[in-house]
Amino acid sequence: MEKSVEDSVREGPDIASPTTFADNGIALIPQPSDDPQDPLNWSIFRKSRLLFVICIASFAGNVAALAGQEAYPLQSKVYNVTVIQSSYSVSAAMCGLATGAFFFVPLGHIVGRWSITFWSLLACLACAVWSACMTRESDYNNFIVSRLFSGLFGAIPSAVGGGMILDIFFLHQRGRAFICYEIAILFGATAGPTFSGFIAGTASWTWCFWWTVPFLAATALLVFVFAEETSFNRDKAPMQRSQGFVKSRIDTFFPGSAVITIPPKSEIIKSVVAPFAIGLSPATVLCGLFTLVVFGWLLINDVLSPTFLQNPIEEGGYAFTPVQNAAFSMAGWIAIITSQVVGMFAHDGIPLWICKRYYNGVWRPELRLYIMSITAVFVPVGLGVCGAALKQHYHYMVFALGYYIVAVAVLIAVPVATNYVAESYTEHGTECTLVMTFYRLAWGVAIPFFITHWIEEVGIEWVYGIAAFVTIGAWLLIMILLWKGPTIRQWSLAKSLVRSEEGQKLFEKSIIYSFFNIHARTMASAEYFASQPAFPDDLQPVAQMATISLAKLVAGSTSEAEAVLHACRKLGFFLLDLTGDPVGEKLMTEVDAVFDVVRQTMELSTDEKNKFNHDPPRDFRGYKAQGVMKTETGAPDRCEFYNVSQDDLLGQSTPRTNPGPIAANSELLRSYLEHGQFALTHILRALATQLGLGSETFRDLQTPTRASGTILRLIRYAPSLSPEDMRTGLLPHTDFGSVTLLANVLGGLQVLAPDSAPEDENAWQWVRPRPGCLIVNMGDAMVEWTGGVLRSNMHRVNYAPGNQRHVYRYACAMLVRPYKEATMSRLHGGRIPTVEDDQREGIEIADNTVSSLTAHEWELKKAMILKEGRDCARSRGGRELRPQPVAA
Numbered sequence: 015m016e017k018s019v020e021d022s023v024r025e026g027p028d029i030a031s032p033t034t035f036a037d038n039g040i041a042l043i044p045q046p047s048d049d050p051q052d053p054l055n056w057s058i059f060r061k062s063r064l065l066f067v068i069c070i071a072s073f074a075g076n077v078a079a080l081a082g083q084e085a086y087p088l089q090s091k092v093y094n095v096t097v098i099q100s101s102y103s104v105s106a107a108m109c110g111l112a113t114g115a116f117f118f119v120p121l122g123h124i125v126g127r128w129s130i131t132f133w134s135l136l137a138c139l140a141c142a143v144w145s146a147c148m149t150r151e152s153d154y155n156n157f158i159v160s161r162l163f164s165g166l167f168g169a170i171p172s173a174v175g176g177g178m179i180l181d182i183f184f185l186h187q188r189g190r191a192f193i194c195y196e197i198a199i200l201f202g203a204t205a206g207p208t209f210s211g212f213i214a215g216t217a218s219w220t221w222c223f224w225w226t227v228p229f230l231a232a233t234a235l236l237v238f239v240f241a242e243e244t245s246f247n248r249d250k251a252p253m254q255r256s257q258g259f260v261k262s263r264i265d266t267f268f269p270g271s272a273v274i275t276i277p278p279k280s281e282i283i284k285s286v287v288a289p290f291a292i293g294l295s296p297a298t299v300l301c302g303l304f305t306l307v308v309f310g311w312l313l314i315n316d317v318l319s320p321t322f323l324q325n326p327i328e329e330g331g332y333a334f335t336p337v338q339n340a341a342f343s344m345a346g347w348i349a350i351i352t353s354q355v356v357g358m359f360a361h362d363g364i365p366l367w368i369c370k371r372y373y374n375g376v377w378r379p380e381l382r383l384y385i386m387s388i389t390a391v392f393v394p395v396g397l398g399v400c401g402a403a404l405k406q407h408y409h410y411m412v413f414a415l416g417y418y419i420v421a422v423a424v425l426i427a428v429p430v431a432t433n434y435v436a437e438s439y440t441e442h443g444t445e446c447t448l449v450m451t452f453y454r455l456a457w458g459v460a461i462p463f464f465i466t467h468w469i470e471e472v473g474i475e476w477v478y479g480i481a482a483f484v485t486i487g488a489w490l491l492i493m494i495l496l497w498k499g500p501t502i503r504q505w506s507l508a509k510s511l512v513r514s515e516e517g518q519k520l521f522e523k524s525i526i527y528s529f530f531n532i533h534a535r536t537m538a539s540a541e542y543f544a545s546q547p548a549f550p551d552d553l554q555p556v557a558q559m560a561t562i563s564l565a566k567l568v569a570g571s572t573s574e575a576e577a578v579l580h581a582c583r584k585l586g587f588f589l590l591d592l593t594g595d596p597v598g599e600k601l602m603t604e605v606d607a608v609f610d611v612v613r614q615t616m617e618l619s620t621d622e623k624n625k626f627n628h629d630p631p632r633d634f635r636g637y638k639a640q641g642v643m644k645t646e647t648g649a650p651d652r653c654e655f656y657n658v659s660q661d662d663l664l665g666q667s668t669p670r671t672n673p674g675p676i677a678a679n680s681e682l683l684r685s686y687l688e689h690g691q692f693a694l695t696h697i698l699r700a701l702a703t704q705l706g707l708g709s710e711t712f713r714d715l716q717t718p719t720r721a722s723g724t725i726l727r728l729i730r731y732a733p734s735l736s737p738e739d740m741r742t743g744l745l746p747h748t749d750f751g752s753v754t755l756l757a758n759v760l761g762g763l764q765v766l767a768p769d770s771a772p773e774d775e776n777a778w779q780w781v782r783p784r785p786g787c788l789i790v791n792m793g794d795a796m797v798e799w800t801g802g803v804l805r806s807n808m809h810r811v812n813y814a815p816g817n818q819r820h821v822y823r824y825a826c827a828m829l830v831r832p833y834k835e836a837t838m839s840r841l842h843g844g845r846i847p848t849v850e851d852d853q854r855e856g857i858e859i860a861d862n863t864v865s866s867l868t869a870h871e872w873e874l875k876k877a878m879i880l881k882e883g884r885d886c887a888r889s890r891g892g893r894e895l896r897p898q899p900v901a902a
């Protein structure tokens with residue numbers, strides 16, 4: 015009895031997940047849209063370039079504001095004021111830095127963030143000129159005001175970056191983005207004074223400001239050329255952005271030609287209030303106080319070190335000259351570099367690892383805060399070293415070490431605090447950044463006013479001792495957040511703004527996150543599927559494909575054998591479910607490992623890969639680079655592959671040399687091949703028996719122990735990032751061997767619907783790969799042997815559908831071919847039609863010469879045709895079975 019196609023179609027386990035994953039198996043949060051304009055979909059190069067511009071602008075804003083820090087002692091003479099009065103210029107700049115963003119950020123919602131950044135850089139430039147021109151005695155007040163304005167404007171670039179980071183980076187990348195950004199700001203606050211200090215030592219103090227003029231101009235130019243608006247509403251129709259360079263620049267920087275959707279007035283008022291509401295909310299306060307405290311100690315060290323280092327030895331100092339003192343400040347620079355390096359590993363690595371290991375892969379913003387435990391431990395240690403060094407008058411290097419430890423530990427915490435608060439209000443990253451800047455600087459502004467007095471009261475060792483204890487106390491605030499953060503975040507004064515990614519699943523269960531964030535190891539096929547972008551559920555048309563159970567075939571199920579024959583006649587394709595059979599399950603885990611080998615191989619350099627180029631038809635083994643073959647339109651193909659021969663793997667020929675990853679995994683590939691052959695044996699037996707042939711008939715024609723052209727083809731397809739790339743990757747073809755066992759995770763494979771022409775685009779049906787299943791198809795040899803009963807169907811590989819097109823697609827095709835001397839002529843007996851049947855049915859055999867060829871000769875002929883581009887493959891087969899079996 016014939017089974018209908020519907021009967022034999024059985025769905026695989028349902029794993030459809032709506033989530034898109036990164037290469038390393040981490041869910042992309044937020045989920046990007048399908049729109050290539052979506053900033054989340056930008057290339058990493060484009061994102062990094064923009065981050066670089068953000069960092070430079072933030073750096074410049076701080077350099078501009080604090081450029082005069084080392085000059086005020088000289089200026090006291092010019093203005094005829096005390097040194098303390100002169101230092102108010104620095105305090106004014108600090109006040110500006112701490113508060114400027116509160117005034118200007120709401121404006122950013124109207125004219126765009128880049129617009130206020132660009133104009134504020136020019137305003138800083140103007141302030142620098144202004145300050146430098148204030149050289150008369152009567153200019154003191156004007157000078158102070160110029161510094162205040164420089165601070166107010168300088169604050170803007172370093173506030174707007176936080177919002178942009180949230181726009182372009184995924185959760186698992188943000189920690190690193192924030193450390194780059196905050197370090198740029200802090201570096202600006204250190205380097206500005208240092209450069210100026212050198213200048214003030216050698217030239218007029220006005221050069222402290224003059225040098226920043228070209229620097230600010232260059233930065234503004236950089237912003238002008240490279241800035242890109244990053245806001246993007248994933249729920250609404252995308253905004254049309256102008257394409258031309260000049261037009262896009264005008265849109266970005268000049269009012270009235272918006273690149274953003276201007277919010278209603280109520281929203282703007284909200285954005286004025288938002289920083290206050292966010293800043294005074296309990297979770298922000300707890301996190302802010304910790305930052306304030308620890309950053310304070312860093313500043314205390316900055317304030318105290320010149321005094322202690324330059325004091326005479328008798329007074330407990332080190333008698334440093336100012337130049338030696340400047341050299342000492344290198345400890346701060348090294349600390350900045352160290353924390354940047356640590357941050358690149360730790361700031362995403364630690365929270366993600368904890369999430370995976372202890373939180374079942376479910377995210378919450380508090381996971382960021384664990385990094386601060388490094389701060390909580392090392393700040394007190396460093397303070398202890400500093401206090402002891404100064405009190406006991408140890409070598410100045412001991413003090414430098416303490417200074418360094420404190421600095422690294424504090425710098426590590428700063429971006430974490432901003433990142434945490436920003437991730438508690440994901441749509442208000444900018445407001446969060448300015449709030450955290452305020453917390454950090456507020457204390458710094460206050461310290462100089464009481465520190466001397468404090469030292470006099472308690473002695474230097476107690477200043478450091480108390481500081482260490484206060485740090486430990488402040489750590490309790492973070493502990494409270496780690497414990498109850500999710501609840502405390504809800505007590506916000508800005509309730510309507512609270513938005514986090516809490517509860518989102520960042521990892522599927524068994525994907526082990528590699529600490530260095532390179533590649534997650536994949537353990538078994540179902541997990542591998544879950545780690546990749548999902549095959550879209552609504553894709554049309556999808557091929558109806560039977561699922562055949564290997565376990566049932568092995569158990570000798572007749573109905574399963576019937577289903578195999580049916581599938582191989584009607585479509586020539588079916589899914590082979592490996593679950594439930596021990597060899598099948600082993601094969602399934604090997605699929606994942608083989609994909610890893612494919613990846614490693616393809617990640618070798620082009621030069622390396624080209625050393626192994628294949629040379630068909632002389633030798634099919636080896637590497638084929640992308641673009642060497644053509645697709646149906648004559649355009650270069652989009653896949654590269656490496657053929658490994660069965661004979662080599664089984665030791666039946668002199669193996670060719672292979673690239674490292676393949677050579678190192680030959681045992682895996684051999685095992686994979688043998689397990690594949692096991693599955694094939696059961697398919698071939700089912701077919702032979704159903705066709706009334708001896709059960710080993712097909713098996714004997716392709717026995718693995720005899721030399722053949724059978725290969726494992728390891729394939730990688732390039733992602734289709736741009737619309738031009740959304741085209742065929744591997745040309746329409748039929749496989750010219752006997753059977754192909756194909757391992758796929760991503761979609762892209764399409765089969766041509768029976769009775770359709772390849773030119774009909776609608777007739778190409780997508781194949782949906784299923785976890786735990788191989789895709790099996792018949793090749794041309796099976797058609798020849800069965801006189802057209804079994805079907806070799808046209809297929810091709812298109813771009814991967816939906817979000818799958820963003821990632822590399824890996825495939826492993828086991829292309830089984832008859833042994834070299836096997837006959838290609840039609841088999842006799844059973845239900846195979848005879849030549850007489852052909853005549854009766856009016857079937858013409860297109861190529862009569864085939865039957866006289868050996869399999870090897872036939873393959874060479876096919877390969878030549880293919881190489882010369884003369885392949886006009888057509889699906890063949892599917893003809894009716896002979897009603898009565900004939901005796902062989």
Ligand SMILES: O=C(O)CCC(=O)C(=O)O
Pocket residue numbers: 727729744749756758763809811825827
């Ligand atoms: O990559 C795929 O999914 C199919 C590859 C294929 O058809 C072939 O190598 O013959």
Ligand SMILES: [Fe+2]
Pocket residue numbers: 747748749754809
């Ligand atoms: Fe194929």
